[in-house]
Amino acid sequence: MPRHRLVLDARSPSIIVPLTGRDLTELAEQIGALRSADSEFRSTPVRGTPPAGVSPDTDRLVDVVEWRVDLYGPFTAGAGSDPDPAVQALEQISALLPGLPVLATFRTRSEGGGAEISPEAYVALVEALASTGMAAALDVEYRHPHAEDAITAARRHRTPVVASNHDFDATPPAEEIVARLTAMEDAGADVAKIAVTPRSAADVVTLLSATEERYRAARIPLITMSMGGLGAVTRLGGGPFGSSATFATVGAASAPGQLPAEGVRHALDLLSGRSAPRG
Numbered sequence: 001m002p003r004h005r006l007v008l009d010a011r012s013p014s015i016i017v018p019l020t021g022r023d024l025t026e027l028a029e030q031i032g033a034l035r036s037a038d039s040e041f042r043s044t045p046v047r048g049t050p051p052a053g054v055s056p057d058t059d060r061l062v063d064v065v066e067w068r069v070d071l072y073g074p075f076t077a078g079a080g081s082d083p084d085p086a087v088q089a090l091e092q093i094s095a096l097l098p099g100l101p102v103l104a105t106f107r108t109r110s111e112g113g114g115a116e117i118s119p120e121a122y123v124a125l126v127e128a129l130a131s132t133g134m135a136a137a138l139d140v141e142y143r144h145p146h147a148e149d150a151i152t153a154a155r156r157h158r159t160p161v162v163a164s165n166h167d168f169d170a171t172p173p174a175e176e177i178v179a180r181l182t183a184m185e186d187a188g189a190d191v192a193k194i195a196v197t198p199r200s201a202a203d204v205v206t207l208l209s210a211t212e213e214r215y216r217a218a219r220i221p222l223i224t225m226s227m228g229g230l231g232a233v234t235r236l237g238g239g240p241f242g243s244s245a246t247f248a249t250v251g252a253a254s255a256p257g258q259l260p261a262e263g264v265r266h267a268l269d270l271l272s273g274r275s276a277p278r279g
Contacts, residue, residue, distance in 0.1 A: 002159050003094075004101035004136040006064065008191060008221035008244035013268060014063035016103065016247050017261055022073045024092060031096045034250045038062055041262060061261055062100065062250065064136070067093055069106040069125070070113040081121030083128035094134040101136030103162060104129045111141050111166045119146040127153035137162050137191065142184045151188050162223070163189030171196040171203035171226065177210035185220050191244075193223040198230045207234060208241045215242025228257045235259055236267045 008014055017034060021027035041061040067090065069075065074085040086104075093102060106125055107113025117125065123146050129135050130153060140150045142163040154161045163184035172180075177194060184192035192214075198204045204226045211224040221244040226234045235246045235257065246268075248261040 002101075002133055002136045006101050006103070006136040006160050006162075006191070008223070010215065010221070010239050010242045010244040012272065013239040013243060014245040015061070015261055015264055015268070016064040016066050016245050017062045017250050018247065018258075019065055019067045019093065020071045020251075022071065022076065024089060027067075027089065027093060028096065030251055031093065034062060034065070035097075037250045037262065041265070061265055064101045064103055064245070065093075065097060066103040066105055066139075066247070068114070069104055069129070070108070070115040075106075075115035075117065081117040081125065083121075083125045086125060087128050087132055090129055090132055090134050102134065103137045103139060104135040105139035105162075105164075107139070107166075108141060108144065111143075111164070112168055119144070122146060123149045123153055126150040127156070130154040130157040130159035133157070133159075135159055139164050139193075140189070141165065142180070142187060142189070148187065155188065160190035161188070162191040162193055163187060164193040165195075167194075167196045168227070169197060171198050171206055174206050174210040174213065177207065177224075178214045181210075181214045181218065181222060181224075185218060189220065191221045191223060192218065195225050195227050196231075197228060198226040201230070204231050204234060207231070208238070211238065211243055212241040218242075221245075226257075230257075232257050232259060236264060237271060239268070239271070 019030050021030050038061045042059050069086050109116045126138050130138055137160040138154045139162045140147055142165050151161050165180055181192045196207055207226045222242050223245045224243045247258050248264040249258045250261050
């Protein structure tokens, strides 16, 4: 059972910040920078209250960290697929960030990731990370050939699953986006996530329209975004359309178009009407 719950609500979107370090030293440095930024942010006053029924920590800069396991040295160096180094790193990350939920993600190259392992090793890694109880959730690529087994492995340890899909070439039609998000829920995911690439402003509208359509029927939280500069508006204003989280940066980005976390927090506060600008 994870020590932290992953609580997502489109009425108050969470900010997820990636950790992309290649080794324990880099991860510790990134965590130090994140903690410093969070501490500085907390030292400034905030006014207002969250929407009715929602009680987030409005003084917090970051709500969740995503550890990109595929960017970790033992995997990018082709040293094999032994999950033990990842388990040890997750334990250290959790020790350094005792108050934050950790989303553990191994992004394969077909989905824009930094490493590749066999389908069987992918499932074994998901199971090993879930078994620690240190991950609030595990990312599982819904189009992975062993996605069903990976979801079953995570749920065996009562660890929630964020099913994900990335399109780095285009934005599918709205009905296809809705269908993918629906399929993720039907497969047993606890959160459905999709990221697409816009080629026009109309593509951004398509993503938001599909999000709103699926949100009305979904029984699980959604995370949706258009990547790159053209889609930046979806990283700030996705909440009213049904997206319950956004990815932002404290340091290195993990995907095109991610914005600095402090600016994103200011924007979310202003859009929600729960605070005035800080400072």
